Amino acid sequence: MFDLEKSIADWRRQMLAAGIKTPVPLEELESHLREEMQEHVRSGLGEQAAFETTIRQVGQAEVLKTEFAKVRETIYEQLKHFIYALAGIPNYQLVTNMNTPIQNPEPRWATYLKSFALVFPAIFVWVGSCVFVVPKLKEICVVSGTTFPKPIWTALVLSDFIKNNLILGTAAILVTLILLEWRSRRWPHYRRLVFGIAAFSLNFIALALIASLLVFAVIAGANLLQHAK
Amino acid sequence: MIRKELVAASAEPLILSLLAKGESYGYAIIQEVKVRSGGKLQWTDGMLYPVLHRMEHRGLIKSRWAESETGRKRKYYSLKKDGKTAMAKHHEQWSLVHSVLAGLRKEQYV
Numbered sequence: 001m002f003d004l005e006k007s008i009a010d011w012r013r014q015m016l017a018a019g020i021k022t023p024v025p026l027e028e029l030e031s032h033l034r035e036e037m038q039e040h041v042r043s044g045l046g047e048q049a050a051f052e053t054t055i056r057q058v059g060q061a062e063v064l065k066t067e068f069a070k071v072r073e074t075i076y077e078q079l080k081h082f083i084y085a086l087a088g089i090p091n092y093q094l095v096t097n098m099n100t101p102i103q104n105p106e107p108r109w110a111t112y113l114k115s116f117a118l119v120f121p122a123i124f125v126w127v128g129s130c131v132f133v134v135p136k137l138k139e140i141c142v143v144s145g146t147t148f149p150k151p152i153w154t155a156l157v158l159s160d161f162i163k164n165n166l167i168l169g170t171a172a173i174l175v176t177l178i179l180l181e182w183r184s185r186r187w188p189h190y191r192r193l194v195f196g197i198a199a200f201s202l203n204f205i206a207l208a209l210i211a212s213l214l215v216f217a218v219i220a221g222a223n224l225l226q227h228a229k
Numbered sequence: 230m231i232r233k234e235l236v237a238a239s240a241e242p243l244i245l246s247l248l249a250k251g252e253s254y255g256y257a258i259i260q261e262v263k264v265r266s267g268g269k270l271q272w273t274d275g276m277l278y279p280v281l282h283r284m285e286h287r288g289l290i291k292s293r294w295a296e297s298e299t300g301r302k303r304k305y306y307s308l309k310k311d312g313k314t315a316m317a318k319h320h321e322q323w324s325l326v327h328s329v330l331a332g333l334r335k336e337q338y339v
Contacts, residue, residue, distance in 0.1 A: 031254075
């Protein structure tokens with residue numbers, strides 16, 4: 001049997017846990033909740049259905065809390081929100097973002113598509129260096145008697161490891177993403193940030209790798225010439 | 230449905246104009262906006278309150294708790310002097326935008 005008072009008490013607890021303060025604004029929200037519910041009941045909805053509809057209309061505690069927090073914003077908080085906005089965590093700009101219970105304005109497909117497009121050059125460069133550059137460079141090293149400097153050697157070992165376990169690694173990432181999309185309620189807020197950082201790091205690493213390989217190739221090439229003399 | 234940016238931008242002028250008719254409380258404000266817009270302007274209910282609180286914090290409106298006829302506690306909001314000034318400014322700006330838009334639209338059909 002549906003117990004209205006108990007459900008409202010539960011709802012209040014959720015709101016309090018999320019940081020909505022009492023008496024203001026929680027009392028006001030509860031007053032609204034009861035009023036709205038009554039209207040739904042009057043229009044023929046059952047008590048439980050009316051309660052659930054109303055709760056949805058009032059909105060999620062976390063979103064509400066963010067909005068209420070903006071009522072009194074210090075300069076420090078404004079700065080923080082500005083940095084969040086730069087990092088792609090939205091909804092900190094407008095206090096009056098009223099009809100958007102979903103915080104992330106960028107749709108999921110857009111994030112995935114953009115990240116793929118951004119990561120593609122890194123993957124392309126990495127595959128290219130794995131297939132063409134590294135084997136040739138190793139050959140040159142053997143002939144000219146040059147040894148790889150330690151950092152580059154470590155990077156190559158690591159790159160080989162990734163290449164050999166590519167299918168397993170991709171599967172692990174895919175499973176993680178599917179789990180996050182499926183189970184995590186907070187993931188959508190961080191999706192764009194995580195993908196942004198990942199794309200940036202991958203591109204940076206790939207560029208650093210190819211640059212150091214090129215520099216090393218010049219040194220090894222010079223050694224090769226000397227060796228040939 | 231109306232675009233969310235427009236909904237957000239119109240919230241303050243709408244609330245101010247509604248309160249100019251007399252004091253009101255959250256639920257009634259939402260209902261009135263819904264009815265007057267033919268259901269096309271729909272706010273996530275809870276989101277009205279942060280906006281009201283912010284307007285109160287800025288000194289545009291004031292609030293008081295009172296009991297309704299049915300004995301339910303309600304928080305009533307009413308306009309302050311600064312709110313009236315802000316409303317006038319909003320009206321001026323919105324009618325400017327509207328007249329430019331209407332003028333351009335008329336030219337399309339000439």
